[in-house]
Amino acid sequence: MFLLTAFLAVLGDRLFGYPPALARRIGHPVEWLGAMIGAMDRSLNRTHSHRTAGRMRGALTLALVVFASLAVTLPLALALRAIPFGFLAEALLAVAFLAQRDLARAVATVADGLDRSLDDGRAAVSHIVGRDPAELDESGVARAAIESLAENASDAVVAPALYLALFGLPGIVVYKAVNTADSMIGHRSERYRHFGGAAARLDDLLNLPASRLTGLLLAAAGGSRAALATMWRDAGRHVSPNAGWPEAAMAGALAIRLGGPRSYNGRPLDLPWLGSGRKELEPADIRRALALYAR
Template identity: 50%
Template sequence: MAEPVALLALALDAALGWPARSGHPVGLFARVIGCCERRWNRASRSDAARRAMGVATVALLVLLAGGAGWLIEAALRRVAGGWAWPLIALAAWPGLAQRSLFDHYRPVLRALAARDLPAARLAVGRIVGRDTADLDEAGIARAAIESLAESFCDGVVAPLFWLLLLGLPGLWAYKAVNTADSLIGHIEPPYRDFGWAAARFDDLLNLLPARLSALLLCLAGGGGWRILRRDHARHASPNAGWAEAAMAGVLGVRLGGPVSYEGQWHAKPWIGDGGAPDLASMRRANKVYLRACGLLWIVALGAAWLG
């Protein structure tokens, strides 16, 4: 049996999460991105120049994050030899977010169960970028379920995929690119050109994990295949629609649809059939998510066995 690095990293994340008061490595990526953005994304530069600087920013992030991962893994193997794998799992642990997603989703669920809409709006506002001040129960449930489905790919499946494929360098390079996409990968000015490379590279890195995420959610929910096939392309992202369509199909609800960002309404298409999601849908989504994470543990164990 090969080293169960991914399995131990998943177990550490599930059991411990990440200490709220501890600095996270992603914060380092955010500081590098912010520094590059201030220096290179100036209005005085042409669109082409800002796009080139955005490419350079992504290349720098991949070099720093992937290089650091390679150096750490190589050093651990040199020093600890055959017992390096638990230490490598410790270094991979912060890159996984299965416990974090659960811990951020649960307060929304609890607040809705208590019929405390203000608390539910506040809790869901911590995990989504849309306007939440006027959301009703259906709007809160829809936002939370969409976030859970999409983040299952970005926060759990994709990091694990790249860890299994390329070790620590793959995991941390992915996290750096994904952080860049969330911060600057927007089509609106002033990031349209500077963030182009971050958005496109993130799309590429999530291409296979997004489809794997949808597969796991449908397996965990025991259905949803028809909606997945029909609606996965209705999302603006080439990848996010897969997990969202899978979750909508499993739950038998409609996700997506019109949404407000910074006071502006955006007419997004609906994904799925059925009625609006509610508290019961949120509870079912939580169970599907946990079962899908369990399936990932089986994938990690199988990878170690076959490795």
């Protein structure tokens, strides 16, 4: 167990995060993972392949990404653990794979944008959600931002911290490699329907414990039985096996409704509501969600 390393990394991410100057100079480690996945996508993904071949190529891509992540981080972690206070360096390196600070900043930008105008709010939320912002009213923009905050509290903070605590630096990097692969190729589009299947399934599996833990943490931070009750009642209604847990907990804690009918690429989706509170949301609700997240 690497609990102290995880605690220090989360604290470091909360206080200073990945230095912007370093990102400008050498890029971000998650971008390096993305570049590797993108290169293999271009080389191995053949949309005309039989579905079995597509799945095998996708599984090979995922295996190579995981192997490369381990090949770099495992020797490094072992070397650091062999020296006094090497865990401090391991924690410092792990900060790059957490996004607590960046997530809060991105979601706060949506609230600030909505304060100015609906168009500014739509522009800000387009950076953190996949749906078409032009179809969202103020309440829809606020709901999308809060849903993104809840889901990414699991994907970008709790899950990587959990795998860091369990397996050290290799654990958090492998998790981020799989999570990045899922975000890039784990879609149900024509191009990735077969190729991205392995990434999507492994990401779902890795996020099973973290999503439930995130829901419990949000419910505890909300300090109400309603949050816990809403999570147990509504989490399974979500189309994702994981996202419903933190989103339902957030909805219950704030006494609002998340989820619900929406449109993707012009196609209406009649999705169930999570929570039984207010439907009409505003920028103040985003800030309430951020305050809950910060606890």
